[in-house]
Amino acid sequence: MKKIHASITAVGSYLPEQVLSNNDLEKMVDTNNEWIITRTGIKERRILNKGIGVSFMAIQAAKSILENKNINPLEIDMVIVATITPDMHATATAAYVASEIGANNAFGYDLNAACSGFLFGMSTASAYIESGRYKKILLIGADKMSSIVDYTDRNTCIIFGDGAGVVLLEPNQQGMGVQDEYLRTNGIGRNFLRIESGGSQMPTNLETVKNKKHFIYQDGQNVFKHAVSKMADASEEIMKRNSLTNIDVNYLIAHQANKRIIDATATRMGIVDDKVLMNIESYGNTTAATIPLILSDYESKLKKEDKIIFAAFGAGFTWGAMYLKWGYNS
Ligand code: UT7
Numbered sequence: 626m627k628k629i630h631a632s633i634t635a636v637g638s639y640l641p642e643q644v645l646s647n648n649d650l651e652k653m654v655d656t657n658n659e660w661i662i663t664r665t666g667i668k669e670r671r672i673l674n675k676g677i678g679v680s681f682m683a684i685q686a687a688k689s690i691l692e693n694k695n696i697n698p699l700e701i702d703m704v705i706v707a708t709i710t711p712d713m714h715a716t717a718t719a720a721y722v723a724s725e726i727g728a729n730n731a732f733g734y735d736l737n738a739a740c741s742g743f744l745f746g747m748s749t750a751s752a753y754i755e756s757g758r759y760k761k762i763l764l765i766g767a768d769k770m771s772s773i774v775d776y777t778d779r780n781t782c783i784i785f786g787d788g789a790g791v792v793l794l795e796p797n798q799q800g801m802g803v804q805d806e807y808l809r810t811n812g813i814g815r816n817f818l819r820i821e822s823g824g825s826q827m828p829t830n831l832e833t834v835k836n837k838k839h840f841i842y843q844d845g846q847n848v849f850k851h852a853v854s855k856m857a858d859a860s861e862e863i864m865k866r867n868s869l870t871n872i873d874v875n876y877l878i879a880h881q882a883n884k885r886i887i888d889a890t891a892t893r894m895g896i897v898d899d900k901v902l903m904n905i906e907s908y909g910n911t912t913a914a915t916i917p918l919i920l921s922d923y924e925s926k927l928k929k930e931d932k933i934i935f936a937a938f939g940a941g942f943t944w945g946a947m948y949l950k951w952g953y954n955s
Pocket of ligand 1: 655656657660661664665740779780783784844845846848849852881882883886910912938939940
């Protein structure tokens, strides 16, 4: 029997309508449009209304796949939601999403690997598919970063945005789908990128709220340095292991955290600009949603058998790269 690969067979997304532009941010913190564009490549981001959880975006994104591809939700075996902004901490957003889309034969859970969440979720989902245990898995990357950003902190509020992207993974025996992965973690990352309170180490209280410990903190320079080297190392390694040259690779789809980090990774891989797919300009850093949002935006460009490298770096630290062959023409 031919080897089973996990192939992406459909993509979908949801982005809130409200736009937060660099000009808007100029009125909120000491920053300016030119600095943000030059240092990050971001022009605007989307913001989900207050009082609505991340599940809203995840559900809309998942429904878009089910409706566009005419898939009966009862056929879905599993729903994974990669997120660091679940609706609630003590219940899986994935369980609610599965129920709301009518995936009543599925099980599911949330996966917390921050900006690498989608990539790590691809690893989990593809292992289930390759083993033959499940046949239809919805992997959603969704984050409502506006719920954990301090809009008086210019180090973070200029970067992050809200959004959700989703892929359907199914078995493929013609060689399409996930070919290889290189994933790593290093716990020193918690010193540089974290939310300190609200967990078991520092439960939320009046003092933690007063000191803004419930917001995301980032030592940008340190994270930047690690991101540049680790994302490039992982991408280079996956090319080497699979004897891929820069000519062989059709597209680099990297986590959209900072255009300079993506450019540095592409340069190390020898990948030219038109093979580097980006949408950071429009949505900023949507954490677990960035890679599936790229897939959704560029779906019509991707062709069956295209060789794609995914790369990501995020809080933890978590990082890695994945090589896959695209499975369909849209
Ligand atoms: O997705 C998860 C992983 N996250 C990332 O990969 C993000 C990695 N980090 C970054 O993308 C960048 O570090 C930032 C975009 C966050 C910051 O850019 P930077 O080039 O590293 O800026 P910096 O922190 O080195 O600051 C340079 C200067 C400083 O001024 P001085 O000391 O040179 O006078 C900052 O005070 O820019 C100043 N600055 C700002 N100026 C205007 C910092 N933030 C801002 C701002 N607007 N928003």
